[in-house]
Each structure stands twice: as structure tokens, then as C-alpha cells.
Amino acid sequence: MSTPTVPVNLMEAIVSLAKRRGFVFPSSEIYGGLNGFFDYGPLGAELKKNIRDCWWNDMVRRRDDVVGIETSIIMHPKVWEASGHVAGFTDPLVDCKVSKQRYRADQLFFAAVVVDGKISGYVSALESENTAGELQAAAEDLKRKKAIQGQLAPVVAKDMTEAQPDEIALIPSPATGEPGSLTAPRSFNMMFQTNVGAMTDASSVAYLRPETAQGMFVDFKNVVDTGRVKLPFGIAQIGKSFRNEITPRNFIFRSREFEQMEMEYFIHEDADWARCHEEWIAWCEAWLKSIGLPDDHLSRHTHPKEKLAFYSRGTVDIMFKYPFGVQELWGIAARGNYDLGQHAAASGKPQEIFDEATKKKFVPHVIEPAVGVDRIFLAVLCAGYAEEDVTDEKGNVEKRTVLRLSPRLAPVKVAVLPLLKNKEALVGRAKDLYVKLKRRYAVFYDDGGNIGKRYRRQDEIGTPWCVTIDFDTIEKPGDTFTLRERDSMQQRRITEAELFALLEEQVY
């Protein structure tokens, strides 16, 4: 029997588990870490690989209309001029001149403190789940401190991109609590620059890619000419991207080096793009559920028309309920034929397809589902983490931490446990099974400690099944093992053939 509870500070619990069990470490930790960069430990590397493999299998191998590519991280700098990133891949930045802290202007909120219709000062707060509440509390505080009499109006939260020039000097910096040190927002380009070759002058400037998508556009013609593809078709890629985020935060949710899985789905210029867009949104939602994300944590956010780029026809984000709020997990954008058009114009190489029916050439349009591996990684940890009070047959209550990961993603699929480590017959059978399983699956052999403790260690890292080789295995006919299931903790006997059949069905 078990009673699940979610800890009060779920993020803290997850960061601690990730460190303790080798999922995620701060990068260069012995030198104090580097803000916005992370390393994935032995279990994290497996989990991440499983996320990538599931996506690649479902998106590329199991579809007849999508091919995969892998393009270089550093591309010709003209790519980023044509795509608009050199001019426009910016976030609004606000500096605090006193503390030297930097803020993303759209994540720094402020409000006028209005008492009896008169502005008596300003308060500020960083974006959180409760920004308005924090601003209201700060306003009440200010009124009390300044001993102002009268009726305080409910605060109206605005972000720093909306601040009027005469307001900026009056808004307190979140770092110092005092007004006067914040600068007006200015554009900050998030691309990391580097130099290619021995010269470090303007002619050698290049960029680490801020998205993988441009690789698909720039190689479009190569794929069309060699890939035996016909519209509609997609080009997919998984790879690292780099953004010099002003405020990396929320663990691996927003980092400066991360991994993307993107697909460009090219369609006819006259195709029903809205239907295709909707089909891809539905596909992405179904895929997230297939890797174990619960329906009630997922929602959609449709970008309002006025906030779309001029070429964009529509963007819908699939949102996930993280412990720090509902945030973008997967963006699905209908981008028209902007990108191919831009590259055609900048390179002088037409990016067209010949339409046999109309005998006309045209530039295909595109639907782009773009997701971050690290954000999926964090989502599955958040959705899967639970602490439970477990009552055994003797009525003893014990705590267990369990990670309910889908068998598709679990870093270890099966733990093989000989009941005793000093019984040769048990160990021999366990090792034999372990070697067989290892050929196909990530499995773990553990003969240390009592069996209950060994189960707990596996629960905490999300191993869906433990197999115990016990005396019944070697003494009774049938060569069966005890299969213990992670979520229900139920046990049953199973043969080797049945175990392989179970894995074949659940791990795909």
C-alpha cells in the first residue's frame, strides 16, 4: 500500500535527486560551475539518449515522409544574416548600474503605488508564479514604511519594456531595493560569437548556432536532389544550440547550451497549412503522452496575431506545468516560405520545387515543430517524481522516493538481483540473465544489501522492473524469477521468455 505525496519544494527535491543519483551536475563544478551550463551524469546521459532515440524513431524512422540530417554547429555567417538572427535575435536587457546585475526586461515587472489616486512611488519584482501578489505586497509595504494615509489601489503589473522614460529612474532595482540604478531596456543579441581560423578580425567572425532549424533550410536543395523526397515531406535534426541567455534559470529549463529536436515540414504553397499545423500540434501532444507526460500537465498557448513575426501565420506552444509555472515546452510554428525565400535571395540560389501538375516552380511553405531535449528531460522528472509512505505486510510505514518514468525513457530498464550474493547457483543464474539482457537493454546488476533496499535504489532512479533470482528459480521447475513492478510494487513470477516479451512490448 502506498500514499503518494509531492514535496512542498518539488524543484529542490528534483535538483537534489539529479545531483545525488548522477542525472545532472553543474558544469565545471570543481571551479565553481558556469552559469547556464550543465553536465549530464551516467543516468542523465542515458535518459537524454532515450528521449532523443524515441523522438528520432517516431519522427524519422517510423514515418515515410520525414528524413533526418545532421548539420554543423558553426555555419557560414551569411546564414544568420539571411535568417534575420544577426539583426533581430535579441532580448531586451536592463542593467542595474549599482549591483551590476542584468535582467531580461520582459521578466522584470514593476507597478506604480497609487494611493487615493496619486502615485506615491514604484515597486518591482522578478517574474514568478505570483508576480502580481508580490508587487501588491511590496506596494502595501511601501505605503506602511512611508506612513502614507489613504486607499491603496490594486497594483497594475507591467514589464520593463512598457516603462515610460520618466518612470525608469523611479523604479527600484530588485537587487538593491532602491530606485535610480536601472537603465532603459536595450537590445542584446543572444548569439555566441567566435572566430574561425587564425585571424581574429571582422572577416573571421562566426556564430554558434542558436537553433538547428537553419541547417534544414540551407540543406533543403541537397536533400531534395538526393533524398528521393516528395512534398509534403520533413527534414529533422537533433543537435546542440547555444544562446547567451541574459538570465539562465530554473535549472536546465533555460540554459545557454542546450539541445533541440526540430523538424521542418515542407508543404505545397497552396496546401491547407492550418490543417497541417493542427495535425502536427496533435502529433506532438500524442508523442509527449507516449513518453509518459500526463495529460493534465499539458496545455496549449496560441500566440496572439499581433505578437507574431510578420512572416508567421500562426504559432502554438505546447505548455507544461513545471513547478515554477506553466511554461513553453514545444513550439509549433507555421512559418510560410520566409526562410527558404530569404536564403534564395541572399545566396542567389533558387530554393524552389517544380510542380508537375501546374508546371510551375514555387517555394514550399513550412510547419516547424521545435522542442528542447532538456525541457522534456525536466518535464519527465517533474511529472514522475513522488515521495510515498509505504506500508509493508507487517504494518511498518516507510518512505520511498519513486521516479515514475515511462519504460521507454527509463535509464535502466531492468535491475537483476540475486537474492543472496554468496550462493553460487543464484549468482550464476542471475549473471546469465544479466548478460543476455545487456545485449539489447540498459540493465543493472546489484547484489549488495537487503532486497528491500535494492528495490528502493531502483525506484529512485525510475527502473520500471526488478527481477529477483531466488530459491524458487533454482529449486522449482519452470525457471521463473520474481518480477517486481516499480509503480504498484506488486510481485509475480515470470519466465525469461515472458520477461523479454514484456520488454519488447514496453520499450520501443
Ligand code: ATP
Ligand atoms: P523561450 O520563449 O522559452 O525563450 P523560444 O520561444 O525562444 O523559447 P524557440 O526559439 O521556439 O524557443 O526554441 C524551440 C525550443 O527550444 C523551445 O520550445 C524550448 O523547448 C527549447 N529552448 C529554447 N531556448 C532554450 C533554452 N535557453 N534552454 C533550453 N531549451 C530551450
